[in-house]
Amino acid sequence: MTPVASPPDEDRHVDSLLTTDSVPAPQRRTYWCEALSRTFTAVDIVVPDDVYSGTIRTSRLGHLQVVTVECDSLRAVRTPRLIARGNTENLIVRLQGKGVARLEQDGREACLRAGEIVIYDMARPHRMEFPERLQTKSVLLPRGLLGLGESDLRQITASPVRPDTALGGLLSIMLSRIADTAGTFRPRTGELLARNVVDLLTVLADEQLGRDSEGTPSGDAVLSLRIRTFIDRxxxxxxxxxxxxxxxxxxxxxxxxxxxxxxxxxxxxxxxxxxxxxxxxxxxxxxxxxxxxxxxxxxxxxxxxxxxxxxxxxxxxxxxxxxxxxxxx
Known part of the structure; x- marks a missing residue:
């Protein structure tokens, strides 16, 4: 699968684009399933039998990955079999841009509408259904960045955050703008913004857990992780x-x-x-x-x-x- 990429520029994080537009119709369903699994990690995908249309745009924001997906209806399932293969390091923070969705994880079922935000964990089974054409904007971050234990993570997954709440409204606007502009920032600016994103997500997690944010890990965890990766390389x-x-x-x-x-x-x-x-x-x-x-x-x-x-x-x-x-x- 060859991505359609924007021209490189040393002063920005280069976008990548995966699209079905140039794929022959008989191959589109297979192409799209592989594209989603490559982007988010392995999932079982079910899409309609008729001609399919989808686009995935991915950008880097510091050590975070920002992904915008626009596509026709689909169902995605992350099974224990797929989890056993590895690649379970990410949490997904997803903003529902257009359409509706249903997410099941950790014994909860979330029904999402435009503007709502939800967190889910790639390390545990889940199911997502999108019954109509959709747009989503997601931030992928390593599970350890929010400083939460396994029991805390299980409490915040599949728990929608509505845009009519103070924090939900702020995050909804921020995630949407970050997804639209992530590829345009210089590296230093991207790092600072990524730290702020993690700070706000930490506040969100603490609010969902009913505790104060004081003393919890800050966005410096993003920088620390990037530095350790740099050292290893x-x-x-x-x-x-x-x-x-x-x-x-x-x-x-x-x-x-x-x-x-x-x-x-x-x-x-x-x-x-x-x-x-x-x-x-x-x-x-x-x-x-x-x-x-x-x-x-x-x-x-x-x-x-x-x-x-x-x-x-x-x-x-x-x-x-x-x-x-x-x-x-």
Whole structure:
């Protein structure tokens, strides 16, 4: 499946577009089912037998994914079988733009009309039905960003938020505008907006749970997650330093250290622990058996063999060679 994409621009998050417009009629139903599963994760889709029409526009907003869907009627089911395959990390916050919908999850059934918002969890079974042509605008975010435990998540799914409430009205307008404009923001602006979105969604979750928002995780969780992803992608770079990380994320080094202080670690310790874990994993793989221990260490950003050996023993209680030679179950 080849998306129709907008021209790249280093100052914006590039949109992607999946549409049935150029797909031959006999192939449209299959194309559309695959497009939805690729966007939201695997679901069983049922669509009408006649010629189908649908469009999915996806944009990045910081570490969030924003998706607008316009299509004919359909039914989507997320089954335990599909959940067992993985890819269960996202919550979906969905604004019903046009048409009506019915969502079933966690023992509740929500009937949605235009302007209403609902949260559902891709890690648990659910069913959605759209009996008429529809438009939805959704934000996909990692489950951990709202700082909620499993029992709390189960309480807020399939619980509609109406636009005639104070918070619902604010969120309805915000989600609609974010979906329409997400691809136009510079990266720094997108990150700041994503943090604000998560802040408001945290307030919404707290209101639905009947508790105060004070002390709950803020939108800084978005930035923290993005920084950790950046670190994992650049572990092999020996110049991966707090200064380089802060510069890449348009924040001060002081603010970077503040983010990690709340998690009882430092940036440098986190980088070292991720490098050590990558080395330990490589040293136990058969395909790396011909590499020297020094080569493995250098591959993951360690410039000193002596330093690597010392911190590896401190972390795991044995030398790198002892770990490599240890019998595996």
């Amino acid at each position: 650049h572990l092999a770079d020996p110049d991966l330093t707090p200064e380089a990380i802060a510069r890449a994320h348009h924040i001060s080094v002081r603010y970077l250290h503040k983010i990690f202080e709340g998690e009882d670690t430092t940036v440098s310790r986190w980088i070292q622990s991720r490098r050590l874990e990558a080395c330990r994993r490589d040293l136990m793989l058969r395909r790396t058996a011909n590499r020297t221990i020094v080569a493995v260490a250098h591959r993951w950003g360690f410039t000193s063999a002596a330093h690597f050996s010392r911190v590896f023993r401190t972390a795991y209680g044995m030398s790198p060679s002892e770990w490599r030679d240890a019998p595996r179950p």
